[in-house]
Amino acid sequence: MTDTPDISVVVPAHNEAGNVTGLAEEIAVALKGYSYEMIFVDDCSTDATLYELIAAKARFPELRVISHRKNAGQSRSVRTGIMAARGRIIGTMDGDGQNPPADLPLLIDTLTRGDAPANLAVVGGRRAKRQDSAWKKLASRVGNGVRKALLRDDADDTGCGLKAFYRKEYLELPFFDHQHRFLYALFKREGYVAEFRDVGHRPRGAGKSKYTNFGRLFASLSDMLGIMWLNSRARNPEGSDEH
Secondary structure (H helix, E strand, O other): OOOOOOOEEEEEEOOOOOOOOHHHHHHHHHHOOOEEEEEEEOOOOOOOOHHEEEEOOOOOOOOEEEEEOOOOOOOHHHHHHHHHOOOEEEEEEEOOOOOHHHHHHHHHHHHHHOOOOOOEEEEEEEEEOOOHHHHHHHHHHHHHHHHHHHHHHOOOOOOOOOOOEHHHOOOOOOOOOHHHHHHHHHHHHHHOOEEEEEEEOOOOOOOOOOHHHHHHHHHHHHHHHHHHHHHHHOOOOOOOOOO
16 A cells, blocks of 8 residues: 555445455455555444454555544445545445445446546446345336436436545535435536446345335435536536636
């Protein structure tokens, strides 16, 4: 690890004891040969998540551990990690271990390829074979369809935690709770382009999901109205020049 790594992998975690150490190990394997750091943000867990992460620092010199003093949610955890990040490229994934870190290089290399569009800012994962219940997959499909129709963000799977994007461009986006579900629409609002690649998905190893289908749906509906308002107030100068 260098003082200024190219890549910062940010992982939000709340009550993910039994998942985080293995996830850190997989990230280290996936990014061998890259200049990177990994930042796990513990969102005031009530189990042994924080202690596992602190113990794992002895094994992984690239690992940084940040803990919230009060539970603040997934979007704030991601933002806390990005604010602390030293890399110009951010990779994100969920702390439950359902996103295979082995897919991170695909997203990072797609984002940074030599022939990428000049305004490409984010590459998102698209879960090709999602390992969730039929009811959860149906609810997600309906929610994604409604969001895509209303926001025109071109995203088929905003629920996938695997993403790679540029830190500078992310910090231009307005922040609010649940922001992580609408990153593609927010990047598009600022004139940036998103691309998507198929990635893996696997069952949760330990713990349980923090979301319910109806809870996610009701939160998303109010948030979508907010995003629609933000989009209606957007005026993009398409860059600027100093003279």
